[in-house]
Amino acid sequence: MKKKMAFIYMSNYIDWPLGGMLEYVKNIIPRLSELYDIDIFGCSVDGTFNKIVNINDSNYKIIEYTDVKTFGKIIPNFIISFFNTFKITKLKEYDIIYSHTSATTIASFFKKSRKAKLIHHQHGLSYKTASFTQRFLGIGYTVAQLLADKTLFVCGEDEIDKHKKLFPKRYSNRFFSIGSPINWTKINQISETVQETNQFIYTGRIDEHKNILLLIDSFNLYIKKYNGNEELILVGDGPQRKEVEEKIERLNLNNKIHLIGRKKQEEVFLELSKSKLFLFPSKGEGMSLSVLEAMAAGLPIVGFEVMGMKNIVEIGKNGILTESQTAESFCKAIVEAYNNRDIMSLNAKKYSEKYDTENIVRRIYEILEKNEINAKIEHI
Structure with a gap:
């Protein structure tokens, strides 16, 4: 008999929140649903809720546990999510509670049965150097990491080793590094059938943390100083x-830079496969899904030497990172x-x-089901 899992994420599993975290959970849900008897908990967005969502051509039922408001309501959303988690009446029925939001992890600690494993999934450590709001929310992230039976961090081993040193050993022994899941096979199938065009590409959120304005300045400089004749495709919204x-x-770059908005996963893979380079001037990451998908399509990465990039971009081998965060250096x-x-493409x-x-x-299954980090699994 499969173990019962409550999978909780403050998301509608369609288009909120923007960014790699949503794609991350959508990539792992189909496989987890084969391993566990899983209930998926999500939220309505501004009062709109979808009971059924399609993920990788399969339909999944979503159980609403909270509502979120868009446009600058991050902290209130977390507070409301915390209190609404207590209203999940069946939370004591689960063997595993797998939470992707600190508010639900903290609330679940007090609500769950004593036998249940509480798993917190921390999507990176870049909150330590991000905006004031993210640093403030970092208090909640830290509490969640301490309360969970195990915490999975989307970051490299060196970053998690540094993070562990901030905690007593009885807590840090429960911290595990985990990568970002990509549909490597699908990306390769597409890239092998698509002819490269004269374009560079960025995929991800369109926000201040991703440094898109600097990217535009850098690309403008590239065109003028080096007579570059490529075009730049920006995939995303924000x-x-x-x-x-x-x-x-x-x-006056309308004929050179094209912001095409959010696209379905296969459309993103298609645009990646048509491109020459992946330009990603982010100020910090966990382990970027966008970067790994670009690599799978055979794109060298251009970025800054920041958290989350230094772990996956080997300078001179699969990309170039620059320490100076200026348009000229980029x-x-x-x-x-x-x-x-x-x-670099190879x-x-x-x-x-x-x-x-x-x-x-x-790897997730291994951590959830085994006490030792390097447990061997013959069959899943």
Whole structure:
């Protein structure tokens, strides 16, 4: 008999919240649902709720436990989510509570049965250096990490080792590094049938943390200083979209930079497969799903030497990272990656294979079901 799992994430599992976290959970749910008797808990967004969502061509029932408000309501959403978690009457019935939101992890600690395992999934450590709001929420993240039986961190081993040193051993022994799951096979199938075009690409949220305005300046400099004739495709949406569009207009780059908004997963894979380089000037990441998907499509990565990038981009092998976070430095990195992109492309694709969803879910299952980190699993 399968163990019963409550999978809780403050999301509608369709288009909120924006970014890689949503794609992450959507990638692992189908495989987890084969391993566990799983109930998926989510939220309505501004009062709109979808009971059934389609993930990878299969329908999943979502149980509403809270409502969220958009546009600058992050902290109130977390507070409301915390109290509404207590209203989940059947929470004591589960063997495993797998929470992707600190508020639900903390509330579940007090609500769950004594036998249940409480798993907290921390989507990166970049909150330590992010905005005031994220640093404030970091208090909740820390509490959740301390209360959970096990915490899975989406970050590299070196970052989790540094993080462990901040905690007594009885807590840090429950901390595990976990990668980001990508549909490696699907991406490769698409990339093998698509012809490369004259474009660079960015995929992800359009917000201040992702440094899109600097990306535009860097690309503009690349065009003028190095006579670059490529175009730049921006795939995604977010709070900075209007500002980005205005800057593209102001610099007269409408024929060179194209902000095409959110796209379905296969459409993103198609755009990646048509591109030459992946430009990603983020100020910090956990373990970027976007970067790994780009690598799977054979794209060298251009970015900054920041948390979450240094772990997966091997400078000179599968991409170029620059320490100085300026448009000029990023532009030079574009040129260097472009000049070495043939060998970097092969290395990027090879490196990304270990992050195939099957491998990541196997790792999650291993941690959830075994006491030792390196337990061997013959069959799942």
